[in-house]
Amino acid sequence: MRGFLSPKAVIGLTLVGGVVLVALLAPLFIAPERATQMVMTARLQPPSLAYPLGTDQLGRDLLARVLLGAQTSLMIAVSAVGISIALGLPLGIVSGYFGGRIDNALMRVIDALLAFPALLLALTISAVLGPNLQNTIIAIGVAFTPFLARIVRGEALRVVQMPYVEAARASGTRDGAMIVRHILPNIMPALIVQTTISLAFAVLAEAALSFLGLGTQPPMASWGLMIQASRQFLDIAPWTALVPGAALAITILGLNLLGDVLRDALDPRSR
Amino acid sequence: MAYLLTRLVSVAITLALISVITFAITNVLPGDVAMMIMGTQSNPEALEGLRRSLGLNDPLVVQYGRWVGGILTGDWGTSLLFREPIGPLIAQKAVASGLIVVLAMSIALALAIPLGVWAARHRDRWQDTSASSAALLGLSMPDFFIGIMLILLFAASLGWLPSSGFVDPAQDFIAAVRHALLPALALGLGLMAHLTRMTRSAMIGILNQDFIRVARAKGLPERTVVWGYGLRNAIGPVMTVAGLQVGYLFGSIIVIESLFSYTGMGWLTYQALLNRDIPLIQASIFVIAAVVMLANLVVDILYRVVDPRIRLG
Numbered sequence: 001m002r003g004f005l006s007p008k009a010v011i012g013l014t015l016v017g018g019v020v021l022v023a024l025l026a027p028l029f030i031a032p033e034r035a036t037q038m039v040m041t042a043r044l045q046p047p048s049l050a051y052p053l054g055t056d057q058l059g060r061d062l063l064a065r066v067l068l069g070a071q072t073s074l075m076i077a078v079s080a081v082g083i084s085i086a087l088g089l090p091l092g093i094v095s096g097y098f099g100g101r102i103d104n105a106l107m108r109v110i111d112a113l114l115a116f117p118a119l120l121l122a123l124t125i126s127a128v129l130g131p132n133l134q135n136t137i138i139a140i141g142v143a144f145t146p147f148l149a150r151i152v153r154g155e156a157l158r159v160v161q162m163p164y165v166e167a168a169r170a171s172g173t174r175d176g177a178m179i180v181r182h183i184l185p186n187i188m189p190a191l192i193v194q195t196t197i198s199l200a201f202a203v204l205a206e207a208a209l210s211f212l213g214l215g216t217q218p219p220m221a222s223w224g225l226m227i228q229a230s231r232q233f234l235d236i237a238p239w240t241a242l243v244p245g246a247a248l249a250i251t252i253l254g255l256n257l258l259g260d261v262l263r264d265a266l267d268p269r270s271r
Numbered sequence: 272m273a274y275l276l277t278r279l280v281s282v283a284i285t286l287a288l289i290s291v292i293t294f295a296i297t298n299v300l301p302g303d304v305a306m307m308i309m310g311t312q313s314n315p316e317a318l319e320g321l322r323r324s325l326g327l328n329d330p331l332v333v334q335y336g337r338w339v340g341g342i343l344t345g346d347w348g349t350s351l352l353f354r355e356p357i358g359p360l361i362a363q364k365a366v367a368s369g370l371i372v373v374l375a376m377s378i379a380l381a382l383a384i385p386l387g388v389w390a391a392r393h394r395d396r397w398q399d400t401s402a403s404s405a406a407l408l409g410l411s412m413p414d415f416f417i418g419i420m421l422i423l424l425f426a427a428s429l430g431w432l433p434s435s436g437f438v439d440p441a442q443d444f445i446a447a448v449r450h451a452l453l454p455a456l457a458l459g460l461g462l463m464a465h466l467t468r469m470t471r472s473a474m475i476g477i478l479n480q481d482f483i484r485v486a487r488a489k490g491l492p493e494r495t496v497v498w499g500y501g502l503r504n505a506i507g508p509v510m511t512v513a514g515l516q517v518g519y520l521f522g523s524i525i526v527i528e529s530l531f532s533y534t535g536m537g538w539l540t541y542q543a544l545l546n547r548d549i550p551l552i553q554a555s556i557f558v559i560a561a562v563v564m565l566a567n568l569v570v571d572i573l574y575r576v577v578d579p580r581i582r583l584g
Contacts (some may be wrong), residue, residue, distance in 0.1 A: 112288035115560040115567075117522030120540070124296055124556060127544040204413050208526050211415055212541065227416060231530075234419065235427045245416040253411035260407075 010263040013253025023070040030064045037061070047239060054239045056229060068221040069244060073251065076137050076216070077202035079113050081195055083141025084148045089191070092152025097160055097175070097183060107153065113146040122205050126214045136215045140205045142200070144198055151194050155187035162186070189266035196262055199254035207248055223248050274575075278568060285564055290342070293557045294335050297549055338553065348550040352542060357554045361539070365558070366526070367437050368535035370447065374455035379462035380513065386463075387470025387509075388502060394475055402467065409464030415526045418457035421466050422531075425453060435532040454531045458523055462516055469512045473505035507574050516568025518563040 026107070038058045043057040095106040122143035129135040149228040159165060165182055172182070209215030210224030216223060223244040230240035322328055326337060341347060347357035390402035426434030432453050440447035477483065478501055486496045524537030530540070536555060543551035 108284060109288060109292075112285050112292055115285065115289055115518070115564040116292070116556065117518045117520075117559065117563065119522030120525060120556060120559060122565050123525060123541075123544060127547070127552075128296060200411070207413055208415060212526060212529060214544065227419065233417070234423055238423055239463065241416075241419050241423070242491075245413070245419065249408070249412050250418060252413070253408060256407055 006113040006211050006261065008257050010252050012257030012261055016258055017249055019070050019251045019254060020074065022067055023074045027073055030067055046237070050101055053243045054237070056226070056240050057237075062226075062240065065221040065226060065244050066223070066247050069223045069226065069247060070251070072216060072220060072222045072245055073203050073206055073248075076133070076206045077199050079137045080140035080144070080202045080206075081198045083138065084144040084198065085191075085195065087142070087145045088148030089152055092149040092154075093179060093183060093187075095149070096153040096156025097179060099157070099160075103153070106149075110146045110149050110153075111124070114150065118147070118201070119141045119205060122209060123212065123214050126209055131209075131214045131217060133216055133220070136206060136209055139209070140202050143205070144201065148194060148198065151190060152187060155190045156183055159183050193259060193263045193266055196255055196259040200252045200259065203248065203251050203255070241256045275572075278571070282564065285370070286561060287558045289564065290339055292556060293553055293560070294338060296556075297553050298334075300332060317414055318372060342554075346383070347554050350543075350548055350551040352546045352548040352551060357551055360551075361536070361554060361558055362532065364539045365534045366440070367533065368524055368537060370440060371451045371455045371527075371533065371535065372459060372517070372524065374448075374451055375458035375462060375520060376513065376517075378455060378459035381464055382459075383463045383466035384470050384502070384506075384509070387467045388474055388497060390467070390471045391474035391478060392497060399471075402502050403471065406467040406471075409460055410468070412461065414457050414461045414523050415530050417460050418454070418530045421453050421457055431574040437532075437534045450533065454524075454533050457527050457530075458520055460519065460521070462513075465516060466509060466513060470505065470509050473508045474501055477501050477504045507577055510570055510577065511574055514567050517566040517570075521559050521563055 006132055038060055039055070047054045051061055051063065052104075053066060056065070091106060091110075095103045095110075112172065116172070122139040125139035125142055126135055151214045160183070165178065168178055168182055169170050206215055206222070207224035210230045213228070216222035216225060224246035227241055227248075230237070230244070233240055326334060329337075332545050338348075345358060347361070349355065349361060350357050353360060386402050386406075390399045393399050422434045425432045433450050434453065438446040438450050478497070483496060483500060486500050487493075491500075521537075524535060525541050526537070527533070528535050528537035529541050536559065539551070540555040540559065542548070543555055
């Protein structure tokens with residue numbers, strides 16, 4: 001586990017840690033009402049002492065909204081990636097471990113699914129199910145499942161050929177025990193790296209879906225929604241776009257940095 | 272030839288699966304096409320009649336067969352939203368999207384390859400650190416946010432380029448490119464970040480190999496070593512990644528075209544999704560998936576042309 005003291009690792013951990021802390025602690029020091037409270041006399045205020053990051057077109061405090069937006073963003077990203085792991089991990093393992101016809105059939109379908117851009121798939125599923133919080137999570141989770149299944153399958157295929165698996169098989173280990181004891185632990189590094197990268201993608205996808213009105217719905221605080229709302233006031237109040245945009249960039253940058261560091265540390269082939 | 276033949280068979284199977292997936296996703300829609308045409312207030316008997324004439328009461332397999340048959344024979348149905356035949360509608364919007372996708376890909380490749388090579392040549396020095404950091408930052412900015420910044424800078428502040436709209440290249444090419452430039456930049460910059468990283472890591476791998484050392488020992492100019500020997504070997508993986516990113520681009524055009532009110536395929540798909548125009552949703556997501564798959568096929572074949580070590584067949 002080298003490389004955890006590199007500048008990249010420190011910055012990545014700080015950014016991600018910071019966003020997670022903000023998401024967890026935001027409700028403690030900012031009343032949720034503050035994010036939805038409209039002050040009509042304070043619309044589109046530039047950053048000031050009373051409103052450190054300014055206000056939006058309805059006079060809502062942007063600081064409160066961006067902090068609560070962190071909560072929305074992370075909650076959706078973590079749940080969505082959870083869904084794609086819950087679906088993709090078993091699919092990938094079954095495909096890679098058993099191989100043969102099962103693998104062929106599954107991978108054909110996965111390949112066809114991969115031809116649909118993930119964002120298009122997520123948008124379509126969300127539009128089909130009706131956009132709301134729960135369906136946004138399902139849409140993003142399902143849209144990323146083919147990627148995850150593909151990567152897990154590749155790793156399972158590699159691990160199955162290892163001498164220790166052969167040894168375990170020779171000593172009579174059953175499929176179930178083999179998967180739990182030998183396959184799963186050895187695909188963990190790749191899975192951890194992919195999870196980090198998927199989280200960055202999921203944060204991005206949630207923002208894009210909400211930006212298009214097919215994700216989180218108002219009045220919930222979501223960075224994508226905030227950017228969407230800012231479009232009409234761009235020339236007179238650019239901070240309404242810059243604040244949520246910067247929050248998104250910081251979160252995704254942190255996750256990408258962490259993904260890079262983890263890949264260098266955990267994946268021997270990328271060295 | 273054998274290679275091409277197997278690939279074509281596999282393409283046909285994947286296309287068939289894509290059509291099944293498209294049809295399946297859109298049939299989970301709770302809406303009802305007949306009700307969408309006639310409105311929720313219409314009388315039940317008329318609705319039932321329309322349903323029967325549209326064949327909505329038939330088993331799904333029959334409906335699927337009719338849909339695929341239509342696609343194959345060029346009858347793509349009629350959009351409920353635009354009340355126009357879907358085939359010509361998509362053909363027209365595809366031209367608009369083609370323009371920004373090609374522009375975005377060109378911008379990305381033209382910037383990413385030199386930048387990635389430069390970073391690799393100066394590995395672990397300030398040049399590498401700055402190029403790599405910039406790439407990572409570019410990768411972390413949502414493209415619609417990049418788009419908004421571009422509008423803020425080039426349209427709102429400087430007034431150099433229009434912030435929205437589409438002009439048909441056949442009518443006024445210059446105006447068409449001016450309208451396509453900002454959306455293409457918004458798409459291209461994120462892609463460029465990705466390709467810079469890919470070029471850098473591919474070049475670092477190549478520049479460490481023995482034949483590069485030999486070329487340098489022979490006294491070949493550094494320019495020939497890096498661009499002639501190095502890049503020629505690194506370009507394959509970079510192109511493969513660029514090909515895979517076509518899928519990413521077609522996901523992004525939905526957001527970017529909506530942001531710039533650029534009426535291409537992405538915009539069309541978005542309108543279809545928002546208005547639950549089922550025939551149009553089916554046709555547009557099928558076309559996008561098919562284009563993405565074919566783009567990957569083309570890259571795969573090009574890869575073999577560029578790298579003669581991989582033989583066709």
